[in-house]
Amino acid sequence: MITSFRIENFRGIKKLELNNLGQINVIAGKNNAGKSSIIEAFSIGIAGVNSENDPLQEVLTKVLTWRGWFGKNSVTSLFYQDYLATKIKFVENNTPFSVEIRKQGNIVDILGGELKIDDDTIRRIGLGKFIILPGIVKAGPLKKTYSVLVNVGFPKEGDLLTVFSTSDDMYLVEMPVRFLTPFDIISPGFIERAHSWAFKEKGTERAFSIIKKGYPEFQNLSPLPENITPVMYVDIKWTKKAIPYYVMGDGFKALTAMALVVSSLKNGYLLIDSAEAFHHPKSLRVMSKTLVRGAKENNVQVFLTTHSLELIDMLIKYGLESKVEGRVIYMKRENGNVKASIETFEESQELRETLGLDLRG
Known part of the structure; x- marks a missing residue:
């Protein structure tokens, strides 16, 4: 069970820490109080360290589209300040986990020869769409990234906006x-x-x-x-x-x-x-x-x-x-x-x- 959760630089939340969580947690408040943002941050954090059917791609797609897809702004809106990384940290059964969302500018910097996308694939995506590219998960310390391409016509600077990854000292766990x-x-x-x-x-x-x-x-x-x-x-x-x-x-x-x-x-x-x-x-x-x-x-x-x-x-x-x-x-x-x-x-x-x-x- 997750007992504490910390969010930094996510949507409208600059910094928030929740402690002493229960088995059932009801999040209430007025409109624009950050309720949906907390649920989305929880989903990304849990999916980001999850070995169960690799759910991060599904969760990320839902977070980007649930409020309505409107191009690059949908991705940029994930950040309270888009030049800073979003940090999601939580403690589950006395074990700390962390996930970061980092904005990037150049497709070559992130792909690094590990992820390949050809021109035909890019053309099939079309303008105004997005595609999530899974990274490589290695045994041992977690090496897991997800890249979001938006408004792609050709792989140019600015197309690759975010990468989802966890700390190198964390391991994949089963958290359905x-x-x-x-x-x-x-x-x-x-x-x-x-x-x-x-x-x-x-x-x-x-x-x-x-x-x-x-x-x-x-x-x-x-x-x-x-x-x-x-x-x-x-x-x-x-x-x-x-x-x-x-x-x-x-x-x-x-x-x-x-x-x-x-x-x-x-x-x-x-x-x-x-x-x-x-x-x-x-x-x-x-x-x-x-x-x-x-x-x-x-x-x-x-x-x-x-x-x-x-x-x-x-x-x-x-x-x-x-x-x-x-x-x-x-x-x-x-x-x-x-x-x-x-x-x-x-x-x-x-x-x-x-x-x-x-x-x-």
Whole structure:
């Protein structure tokens, strides 16, 4: 479990340190307080030292596109000050880890003969697009880099903007991570992948039971071949034919995605941005119980952002009932600086009951 986390020079965060983290960590605060930035920094940090299926490329792509892709500015916006390196440091089970994001200017300086990209590949990328080039992972001390090329027509100075790497004295470790955003709920192909994750872990039966608690009419979920690519279909009571997942309501899709992801993850990390998105009260209650139960039974540490006071209250209630160590992290911005205070679930419940304090900041 990650017990402390430090961020420097990332997005709107100049410097921030979080200590005494819990198994379930609810990040709350007003708009533009830095909540999503923390989730993104966590995802990059964990993926950057991860040996589990090499997830950094997927996480980096999501961080660059989740807020909307707008060329080089999407990459530059990762830095609080773009001439300084971003540093992400955290402690997991008493072991320190660090990841750096360094802006670079010349493609030759970074590739160094280890990474090759030919003119035909560059032309296929096209202007206004980006490609992530994986580096070489060597045994022993970690040598792992990811390069981001944007607006490429030809490899010239300025095309290669960032490199992701970890300290030379750190080692790759197995830290399974899932980073979930509202975009995943509607993104083509995501639910099929989530289903395969759960199937491999023999978690589909559990996921289906979770879905039925929110939607009793649900019966089954299955990817079916359609134009070569599998497409998810939903079997609902009283319907003559299965229904494509992508035409179902957003609330159903949100709970289904959450159920599959939670049922597929063990001994890892679940990161959720805008966790309340698309949920009605009953679905929100099912999701809250699912997160608490999944964290406890599968040894998963959860970090999520939310604007929902109802969700915060539910997670505190179910967390305390299940004796899961939880934290509410209050984010705020003062004079341009991001600050955070951390309260345990017990302390947060007392603030709600005695003072009626709005825990969203």
